Amino acid sequence: MNLGNYQWQKILTLLKKLNINANNKSLYVEAMTHNSYNNEHKLGFTYQRLEFLGDVIISKIVSCYLFYLKFDEKSMTEIRKAIVNGITLKRASDELSLIDHAFLGRGVNALTETNKIREDLFESLMGAIYLDQGESKVYEILKNTIIKYYNNNDLQDTFDYKTKIQELLQKNMSSTKSKGKIHYTKEDDGNGNFKSTLYFGDIKYGTGFGSTRKKAENEAARIAYEKFVKPNINE
Incomplete structure (x- = not known):
């Protein structure tokens, strides 16, 4: 994979922060690569496929978590909406400082244009972790972020x-x-x-x-x- 030492160091720092001994580091590079960076460097991949997978995995894990709390179907749907939404995922992404480890093109303004990107990065990272480490590691991270916000009744700023x-x-x-x-x-x-x-x-x-x-x-x-x-x- 055509990345310099600085780019690889960003990935290694992220893995260390998450306490992950990666089996396939390339998955995490893909998870952190925005389309704008791919357009400039012709890598041949972006985080979009992993984002799709991560979205499904997050929804599944949160749904299972609520299922075992004995909620009925309507309650699970409403609570899942409260836990899994763009603002909450962005908050979790910011807690992990994912934007600092992302590969963005020069034309992207990191201060004003990255709200959706930060949300996407969290989903793509969960997709990468699922493929590399398994579902239990994804659950561990969700338990310490978006599920934690719910258990602490701390969704006020992310749910109206x-x-x-x-x-x-x-x-x-x-x-x-x-x-x-x-x-x-x-x-x-x-x-x-x-x-x-x-x-x-x-x-x-x-x-x-x-x-x-x-x-x-x-x-x-x-x-x-x-x-x-x-x-x-x-x-």
Whole structure:
């Protein structure tokens, strides 16, 4: 593979970070190669095939994870959407600093044009790891990134719970012809901490806490939302 020492070092540094003793280092080169770099250097490959594979593997592993938590089909679909989306994958990619190990063409502005590329890199890397190391290693990385965000109730910045709960409650209102509107109460304890409770009409659906009013409201919306998509959730 026609790469210089600097390019290979980028791959070796990434493998060391991920604690991977690669069987086929070329897979990781392919996983980090954007189309713009291939156009300039005529390598004959890009990360797109591995990205396709990684997308499927990520979805499978997250689906299996939710399956063994005993969720029903509808709940698994909704939660998987919350875990596996472009913003979350980009966040995981940034946590691993994948853009620093990628091969990009000179015409790509790494500061303004790489949001989608960062998402794609995470998927392509998972595809490469699956082929080289097996599914268990992919699960290990997902467990420490996107699954961890979910388990820590830390999807607030990547999933718009306020919009989702509004859609669910409005749908419920339409189907039952019940009347009401969403509103949030807010309390400030004077120490920079906020408490917010989500009501639909006179019914309380969730109470959240946060360092800002927005975070407290989003947490309240998350709790309310999960009452619709998780089984046996008690506030």
